[in-house]
Amino acid sequence: MARNWADLPEELLQLCSQHLCPKDLQALRAVCRSWRSAAIEERSDVPWLMLTDEAETPQRVFLCPSCRLVHKAPVPGAKARRCFSSRGWLFALGWDGELHMLKNPMSSHHHIIKLPNLDKFLDISSDDGFYAKFVLSASPTTSPDYVVMVIYWRFEWLGPISAWVGRLGLWKPSNKKWTTVNSPYPSYGICDALFYKGCFLAINSKGSILRWDMNGPSPSKAQVIFEMPPILMNWGHLDLVQRSTAHLSPSALFLVQSTRESLLIVSRWDRYKCKPKCDRTLRFHVFEIDLNTRTCTEVKNLENMSLFLGFTSSFSLESDEKLHIKPNCIYFTDDPLDRWDIERVGINMGIYHIEDCTIELDFMAMPYGRYSFPLWIEPSF
Numbered sequence: 001m002a003r004n005w006a007d008l009p010e011e012l013l014q015l016c017s018q019h020l021c022p023k024d025l026q027a028l029r030a031v032c033r034s035w036r037s038a039a040i041e042e043r044s045d046v047p048w049l050m051l052t053d054e055a056e057t058p059q060r061v062f063l064c065p066s067c068r069l070v071h072k073a074p075v076p077g078a079k080a081r082r083c084f085s086s087r088g089w090l091f092a093l094g095w096d097g098e099l100h101m102l103k104n105p106m107s108s109h110h111h112i113i114k115l116p117n118l119d120k121f122l123d124i125s126s127d128d129g130f131y132a133k134f135v136l137s138a139s140p141t142t143s144p145d146y147v148v149m150v151i152y153w154r155f156e157w158l159g160p161i162s163a164w165v166g167r168l169g170l171w172k173p174s175n176k177k178w179t180t181v182n183s184p185y186p187s188y189g190i191c192d193a194l195f196y197k198g199c200f201l202a203i204n205s206k207g208s209i210l211r212w213d214m215n216g217p218s219p220s221k222a223q224v225i226f227e228m229p230p231i232l233m234n235w236g237h238l239d240l241v242q243r244s245t246a247h248l249s250p251s252a253l254f255l256v257q258s259t260r261e262s263l264l265i266v267s268r269w270d271r272y273k274c275k276p277k278c279d280r281t282l283r284f285h286v287f288e289i290d291l292n293t294r295t296c297t298e299v300k301n302l303e304n305m306s307l308f309l310g311f312t313s314s315f316s317l318e319s320d321e322k323l324h325i326k327p328n329c330i331y332f333t334d335d336p337l338d339r340w341d342i343e344r345v346g347i348n349m350g351i352y353h354i355e356d357c358t359i360e361l362d363f364m365a366m367p368y369g370r371y372s373f374p375l376w377i378e379p380s381f
Contacts, residue, residue, distance in 0.1 A: 050374065050376075050377055058075055066324055118178060132152060135194055145173070181222070192311075208227050286302070286330075333349050
C-alpha cells in the first residue's frame with residue numbers, strides 16, 4: 001500500500017479520472033507530476049455540453065451534467081469557428097472552409113488533424129448553404145484508415161419549388177479532397193447520419209435509411225435498406241396531441257446507436273406558434289429498427305438508457321446516478337437552423353422524459369455564441 005499520495009498506482013488514478021468532471025480533472029492534474037501524468041490520456045465517462053464562444057477568443061464554455069456547473073476551458077483552433085462533434089472529437093470549421101479535428105477538447109493533451117478545405121470541393125458558400133454535421137467512422141488515433149462523412153445543406157430548386165436540401169460529402173486520409181456522395185432519392189434531403197456496424201447510414205426526409213459500405217466495391221453508391229411506414233412520418237399518429245392553437249410538425253429525424261447496439265430512429269416534433277420565441281419541442285418518438293426483417297417497433301421505455309440528441313452530435317449512454325444522467329430520458333439541444341433568428345437560440349433545450357412525455361427545461365437559456373450552437377460531446381473512447 002502506498003504511503004505517499006504521489007505513489008498511488010497509475011491504474012487507480014486513471015480509473016478515478018474516468019468519473020471526474022472537467023473541473024475536478026484539472027484539480028487532479030495539479031496535485032503532482034505523477035497524478036498529472038496518469039490523467040493525460042484519461043477516458044472520461046461524462047458527456048459535456050459545449051455552449052458558446054466568448055468574444056472571439058479560444059475560450060469555450062461547457063456544462064457538466066455530473067457536477068451541474070459551467071466550466072470555461074481553452075480549445076485550440078476554435079476561435080471564431082463553428083464546432084461540431086463526433087465520437088469525442090471536435091471539428092472546428094472556419095468561415096473560409098478551413099477545417100481541423102481536435103481530440104477530446106477537455107483533455108490536457110491536444111491532438112489536432114487538419115482536413116482539406118470544404119468550400120473548395122463541395123462548392124457551397126455561406127449564401128447558399130451551410131454545414132450541419134460531421135460523422136467519424138472511428139477514432140483517428142486508433143484507426144488510421146478512418147473516414148469522415150459530412151452533411152451539408154444547400155438551397156436548391158426541386159422542380160417548381162426551392163428548398164433547403166441535405167447532401168453528403170466524404171473524405172479519407174488518403175484523399176486530397178472531399179467527394180460528393182450520391183443519394184437514390186435526390187428530391188429528399190439527408191436529415192442525419194451515423195457509422196453503424198462497419199457502414200455509414202443516413203436517413204432522408206422521406207424516412208428512407210441508406211447505407212454505404214466503405215469496404216465494398218462501390219463505397220460511394222448507396223443502398224436503400226429500410227423505409228419508414230408513411231403513417232409514422234405523419235403527425236396524425238400522435239394520438240395524445242390535439243390540434244389547437246399551434247401547428248405541430250416533425251422538425252427532425254435522428255439516427256442513434258443504442259447502448260445495446262440496436263439501431264434507433266428518433267423523430268422530434270415541434271409546435272410552432274405565431275408569437276416570436278414561442279416555438280417549442282413538444283414530443284419525441286423512438287423506433288427500434290430491425291434491418292434483417294425490415295421492421296420497426298416503437299420504443300415506449302428506454303429503461304436504463306438515455307439519448308443525447310443534437311443536430312451536430314447524437315449518442316446514447318447508460319444512465320448513471322453518480323453522474324446525474326437520468327434514465328429513460330432524451331437530452332436535446334437547439335436546431336442549428338435557428339441561426340436565422342439568433343434570439344431564439346438557447347430557448348429550445350431540455351430533458352424529455354419518455355415515461356410521462358414531459359419536458360424539463362433543465363439547461364434552458366444557457367449562453368450561446370454567434371459561431372457555435374450548443375452541442376453534446378460524447379465521452380472519449
